[in-house]
Amino acid sequence: MKKIILDSLGKSQHRGLNFRDMLYNNEARAFFFQIVTFVLVVGLFYTAIGNLFQNIEERGINTGFTFLKNRAGFDILPFLGNYVVDYTPESSNFSVFYVGLINTLVVAFVGIILSTLIGLFIGIARLSNNYLVAKLAGGYIELFRNVPILLQILFWYNLFINLFPHPKQSFAFFDIMFLNQRGLYLPKPIPEDGFLLVALSLLVGIIASYFVKQHYKKKHELTGIHTSTWPFSVALILGLPIIIFLVLGSPLQFDIAVLGKFNLRGGMNVVPEFLALTFALSVYTATYIAEAIRSGIEAVDKGQKEAAAAIGLTPTQSLKLIILPQALRVAIPPTINQYLNLTKNSSLATAIGYPELMSAFGGTVLNQVGQAVEILAMAMLVYLVISLFISLLLNYVNNKMAIQGR
Amino acid sequence: MPVFDQQETRKPPISQIGAVLWLKTNLFSSWINSILTFASLYLLYIMIPPLLNWMIFDASFSFGTINFFGFEIKFSEEMATNDNCGRVGACWPYIYEKLYMYTYGFYPRTETWRPNTVFALTGLLFVIVPLVKNYKYKNRVTLSLIILYPLISYVLIAGGFGLLTPVATDQWGGLLLTLIIASVGIIVSFPIGVLLALGRQSNLKVIKLFSTLFIEFIRAVPLITILFMASFVLPLFLESGNYFDKLLRALIGIALFQAAYFAEVVRGGLQAIPRGQYEAADAIGLSYFQKNVLIILPQALKISIPNIVGSSISLFKDTTLVLIIGLFDMLAMVNLTSNDPYWLGRETEGFVFVTMVMWAILYTMSRYSRKLELRFNTENKN
Numbered sequence: 001m002k003k004i005i006l007d008s009l010g011k012s013q014h015r016g017l018n019f020r021d022m023l024y025n026n027e028a029r030a031f032f033f034q035i036v037t038f039v040l041v042v043g044l045f046y047t048a049i050g051n052l053f054q055n056i057e058e059r060g061i062n063t064g065f066t067f068l069k070n071r072a073g074f075d076i077l078p079f080l081g082n083y084v085v086d087y088t089p090e091s092s093n094f095s096v097f098y099v100g101l102i103n104t105l106v107v108a109f110v111g112i113i114l115s116t117l118i119g120l121f122i123g124i125a126r127l128s129n130n131y132l133v134a135k136l137a138g139g140y141i142e143l144f145r146n147v148p149i150l151l152q153i154l155f156w157y158n159l160f161i162n163l164f165p166h167p168k169q170s171f172a173f174f175d176i177m178f179l180n181q182r183g184l185y186l187p188k189p190i191p192e193d194g195f196l197l198v199a200l201s202l203l204v205g206i207i208a209s210y211f212v213k214q215h216y217k218k219k220h221e222l223t224g225i226h227t228s229t230w231p232f233s234v235a236l237i238l239g240l241p242i243i244i245f246l247v248l249g250s251p252l253q254f255d256i257a258v259l260g261k262f263n264l265r266g267g268m269n270v271v272p273e274f275l276a277l278t279f280a281l282s283v284y285t286a287t288y289i290a291e292a293i294r295s296g297i298e299a300v301d302k303g304q305k306e307a308a309a310a311i312g313l314t315p316t317q318s319l320k321l322i323i324l325p326q327a328l329r330v331a332i333p334p335t336i337n338q339y340l341n342l343t344k345n346s347s348l349a350t351a352i353g354y355p356e357l358m359s360a361f362g363g364t365v366l367n368q369v370g371q372a373v374e375i376l377a378m379a380m381l382v383y384l385v386i387s388l389f390i391s392l393l394l395n396y397v398n399n400k401m402a403i404q405g406r
Numbered sequence: 407m408p409v410f411d412q413q414e415t416r417k418p419p420i421s422q423i424g425a426v427l428w429l430k431t432n433l434f435s436s437w438i439n440s441i442l443t444f445a446s447l448y449l450l451y452i453m454i455p456p457l458l459n460w461m462i463f464d465a466s467f468s469f470g471t472i473n474f475f476g477f478e479i480k481f482s483e484e485m486a487t488n489d490n491c492g493r494v495g496a497c498w499p500y501i502y503e504k505l506y507m508y509t510y511g512f513y514p515r516t517e518t519w520r521p522n523t524v525f526a527l528t529g530l531l532f533v534i535v536p537l538v539k540n541y542k543y544k545n546r547v548t549l550s551l552i553i554l555y556p557l558i559s560y561v562l563i564a565g566g567f568g569l570l571t572p573v574a575t576d577q578w579g580g581l582l583l584t585l586i587i588a589s590v591g592i593i594v595s596f597p598i599g600v601l602l603a604l605g606r607q608s609n610l611k612v613i614k615l616f617s618t619l620f621i622e623f624i625r626a627v628p629l630i631t632i633l634f635m636a637s638f639v640l641p642l643f644l645e646s647g648n649y650f651d652k653l654l655r656a657l658i659g660i661a662l663f664q665a666a667y668f669a670e671v672v673r674g675g676l677q678a679i680p681r682g683q684y685e686a687a688d689a690i691g692l693s694y695f696q697k698n699v700l701i702i703l704p705q706a707l708k709i710s711i712p713n714i715v716g717s718s719i720s721l722f723k724d725t726t727l728v729l730i731i732g733l734f735d736m737l738a739m740v741n742l743t744s745n746d747p748y749w750l751g752r753e754t755e756g757f758v759f760v761t762m763v764m765w766a767i768l769y770t771m772s773r774y775s776r777k778l779e780l781r782f783n784t785e786n787k788n
Contacts, residue, residue: 030609030610033610033613034610034611034612034613035612037610037612037613037616038612041616048643048644049643051642051643051644051645052639052642052643054645055641055642056642128442129432129435129439130432130433130435130439130442130443130446131432131433132432132433132442132443132446132447133442133443133446136446136449136450142769143765145772146764146765146768146769146772147761147764147765147768148722148723148724148725148726148737148764148768149723150726150727150729150730150737151726151737151757151760151761151764154737154740154757155757155761158753158754158757159754162751162753162754344627344628344629345628347628347630347631348628348630348727348730350630350730351729351730358628358630358631358634362631362634366634366638372634372635372638372639372642373639373642376631376634376635376638376639379631380627380631380635383626383627383628383631384623384626384627387625387626387627388626
């Protein structure tokens with residue numbers, strides 16, 4: 001009997017290897033299929049790489065990463081990346097990579113903040129009991145969500161270029177900010193000696209207020225006495241730097257743009273490419289964030305709010321302790337995913353020539369050097385690292401917010 | 407015995423009925439709400455009138471002749487020119503004149519009936535498929551349509567085979583190209599996506615590893631890097647001398663990209679299937695193939711249909727990216743047509759027109775996906 005069972009399981013140990021047994025043995029089959037897949041995939045790669053080297057040799061394309069040291073030889077639209085790297089056409093191709101990376105991160109950073117603000121606003125407005133406000137927010141979402149992002153980027157860029165006035169007739173805001181065809185002119189901060197100290201004091205203030213908060217949290221847990229910590233935080237984070245700033249005699253000057261003969265001089269120029277790109281990305285991503293926030297708020301059961309009121313929590317306490325933690329658990333993961341999408345979509349700047357990674361490095365350098373494999377691999381690696389970083393963040397948040405079973 | 411006169415019921419106060427009540431509860435329920443209402447009205451006031459003025463009241467409509475899908479509609483004897491239109495409002499005659507480019511790109515004007523037939527067939531498909539739903543040969547009809555429709559469309563559009571004059575792919579453009587890329591992308595990537603999803607859920611370590619790596623890699627990078635890869639690096643991977651059409655390269659890139667996203671959507675469906683279904687299928691002795699085709703996938707795909715449509719919507723939006731690698735889809739036509747020396751400076755009209763068309767298509771699709779979601783969401787019906 002035992003033998004029959006063993007046979008039927010295909011585990012006939014005493015008969016040795018038998019082809020028929022192997023054919024019907026699950027483990028043998030699994031092994032076989034995995035080997036076949038492995039051989040196929042590796043074979044495919046092997047052939048492709050072999051062809052690659054042959055093609056590269058035939059076409060006389062260089063290999064390796066020495067091109068990174070070569071002179072770039074072209075101008076890049078002046079923006080933050082240029083100033084940080086101090087880029088000139090004499091700089092190397094690697095500095096182009098660096099400039100592109102910085103410009104990508106700047107767009108992502110500003111876009112994430114803006115889209116969160118707009119998304120928060122629209123998401124809450126969507127749930128307003130004011131009919132007009134709710135419908136307007138709904139209309140906003142339906143309009144901007146259903147138009148391809150590339151179309152929006154090109155549209156706003158075209159509109160900014162055509163609609164904004166010549167530098168001569170710039171829109172002026174209190175004579176410190178100017179808006180015209182060449183972009184937005186902001187006052188340029190020029191730090192003087194001692195400004196570093198102010199920045200340091202801000203950091204100290206943030207760290208100190210964290211410890212104060214921890215201290216009173218512990219006290220609350222031990223004694224049940226609640227102390228509101230926000231006055232301490234305001235004093236430490238805002239007060240401390242302001243005092244040091246004043247004590248040192250305002251070590252920060254602003255360079256305000258002045259209207260010259262044909263153009264504005266001085267100040268900090270935010271190019272229209274950046275404005276259009278950030279605006280389009282924020283407006284588009286905000287529709288998704290708004291939906292995430294709406295679904296988060298709607299996911300909290302009505303009974304939760306009622307229960308909070310029943311045990312005597314004030315509306316503020318109920319919002320802070322009961323509603324928000326539950327709403328955020330639903331809303332934050334999709335929102336973080338949208339941050340990743342925004343960062344990836346910033347690569348569409350190629351279409352309007354804003355010098356971010358895929359446009360300056362993956363575009364111009366690629367056309368000049370022709371080493372597509374290396375350049376694209378570097379660009380992809382950057383996006384992989386960013387997305388890995390955001391995944392880690394997401395996992396951390398998910399773990400932190402997971403419902404703790406007791 | 408006292409006699410009571412039946413008195414007429416008093417009407418509710420005016421503030422408790424009809425429009426006044428509605429206004430009071432929905433727009434002016436508190437002073438904050440009243441402020442918000444006025445702010446919204448102001449917002450509408452500064453946005454809507456200028457937009458309407460530009461699009462309709464100050465716009466020019468009637469110059470020249472329109473060629474609308476082969477029908478000539480004559481507006482006036484006057485030729486449509488840039489100067490006739492003026493600069494205050496939109497110049498729609500520009501769109502009439504370029505409508506052909508926006509729809510077919512550089513497709514030969516004498517062969518317009520071919521894409522038109524494909525458009526008509528596509529429309530017919532949407533009529534036929536629901537009709538055969540309850541028919542005995544449902545599966546056979548659907549299957550043959552799935553095979554026949556792309557084949558007929560391809561023969562009609564590309565020509566060749568000694569029947570029709572061949573039209574090279576670089577002449578395809580406009581909305582036609584957008585639709586081709588989107589539909590080919592969806593049709594090709596879907597089976598790959600299903601296979602990848604099964605691979606990622608598989609017990610076989612090697613297959614699982616490769617599938618996971620592929621999916622996660624593709625999802626981490628922007629589509630544009632994949633398109634650049636497909637257009638610059640893919641030809642290098644092939645044996646030298648193999649020529650690859652630019653459109654085909656873009657399609658390969660898009661299909662691989664979309665497959666990874668479909669895989670994740672289908673995986674979501676697979677994970678929602680209770681373990682008991684797998685175990686029951688194993689218990690009655692079905693093979694891996696039978697188990698998945700007969701038991702698991704029909705249920706998993708049904709669950710994921712709304713997300714599949716959602717993912718297809720994203721793909722449709724992403725098709726616009728092909729303009730960056732030099733294909734002339736509908737969006738690329740905006741720049742191309744506004745470079746016409748007779749029509750300089752009319753990009754805005756082009757963008758608005760393309761936005762309207764794209765929005766109409768995408769909005770319909772998203773409505774449809776929401777309808778499906780409601781239909782398949784049988785849980786939590788309060």
